Amino acid sequence: SLAERSARAGPSKMAAVPLQAPSRNAERVPEAAHLACDVVIDAFGHDSGLVAKFLLRRGNRTLRELVRDTGLKPSRCQQVxxxxxxxxxxxxxxxxxxxxxxxxxxxxxxxxxxxxxPRFLLHTRECMGETHEALLEGLLEHGRLRARALFERAESSRGADEKETNAEKAFEELVEGRFVERVPVGFGDVHAGHSADEDEDLMDREDREDDRSDGSPPPSRLASAAKRRRRSSGGGRDVSARLEASG
Incomplete structure (x- = not known):
């Protein structure tokens, strides 16, 4: 299910959230909601903006409700x-x-x-260094990355000074400076529920509606096969972290 996939992704990735303390009233302000929707559309496209709009307008929703609200196919809604x-x-x-x-x-x-x-990156570069900036940039750009991929990205960064602290040590300094917060293994399970029946019902219905003249399997079954292959092949080093909001 989608929830299971996001839960499995959590412990093996690094996740970025903002440096600055959040405003607790932002979700209650219509202007903030409209701006947030525009930001999502600009960053991720129309379909993502559509999902964001209904989540902002109607509050927490299930996958089934989002499919009904947005009119998107279940597989597309899952992707978003x-x-x-x-x-x-x-x-x-x-x-x-x-x-x-x-x-x-x-x-x-x-x-x-x-x-x-941009402000976060400039602040990190001026206060800590280019390697720290490269680590932060990787998290901000990709949202979540495996630790190895993040370190390799930082070490190969064009602006990083060879004499500067290596990526792993720089990451530890970000943690110690409370720029980054470690997320324990299993963090995703705390937030992710189990909606396998809901996901499978929606995907089976879409499969029946998907008339593929070439006889190839529907996209959802291809995705399920890929998921099984990933599960059997295992993953890399499991490290999770997120940027910590500070006042």
């Missing part, structure tokens, strides 16, 4: 949610019971902080 979760704009929430469908919650403050990314 995965992107928004990857970029820390949306979070899956566990239901009250194990059988409850997963709800998806939009983080308005995290979205609005995207407007301050």
């Amino acid at each position: 949610l995965l992107v928004l979760i990857q970029q820390n704009c949306v979070a899956p929430l566990r239901g009250e019971t194990p059988d409850s469908d997963t709800l998806y919650h939009i983080h308005v403050d995290n979205i609005l902080h995207r407007l301050r990314y």
Whole structure:
């Protein structure tokens, strides 16, 4: 299910959220909601903006409700949610019971902080160094990255000085300076629920509606096969972290 995939992604990735303390009232201000929707459209496209609009307008929604509200195909709605979760704009929430469908919650403050990314990078470079800036840039650009990929990206950065602190040490300094907060393994499970039945019902329905003249399997089954291959092949080093909001 989508929730299971996002939960598995959590412990093996690094996640970026803003440096500046969020405003607790942002989601209640119509202007902030409209601006957040525009930011999502500009960054991720129309379909993502459509999902964001309904989450902002109607509050936490299940995948089934979002498919109904937006008119998007279930597979497309899943893709959009995965992107928004990857970029820390949306979070899956566990239901009250194990059988409850997963709800998806939009983080308005995290979205609005995207407007301050250049400021975050400049502050990090001036206060800590180019390697630290490269690490932060990787998190801000991709939302989440495996630790190895993040370190390799920082070390190969064009502006990074060879004499400067290596990427792993720079990352530790970001943690110590509370620019970054470590997320323990299993962090995704705290927020992700179990909506496998909901996801499978929607995907099966889409498969039946998908008339593919070439006889190839529907996209959802291809995705399921790819998921099984990833599960059997295992992953790289498991490290999770996120940027910490500070006052």
